[in-house]
Amino acid sequence: MATMKIILTDDLGVGINTRSYDLGKSLKKLGEMEGKIEELRPQILGDLTNDLLSSAQNNDKKKGYAAIKK
Secondary structure: OEEEEEEEEOOOOOEEEEEEEEEEOOOOOHHHHHHHHHHHHHHHHHHHHHHHHHHHHHHHHHHHHHHHHO
């Protein structure tokens, strides 16, 4: 079974999230894989957007807490 793994990192290379996507069992040709990836594109982009926004919110919260402690 073919699987695509996306590892999302920040500017410093620190991991934000890792996601895996099944491409299916019957993929024999590169064109079939490309087609499946195109089919999954809306889900992948939505997942990446969610991960980036969650990471940004967490970073803002950390900065806010650090400012309050000072």
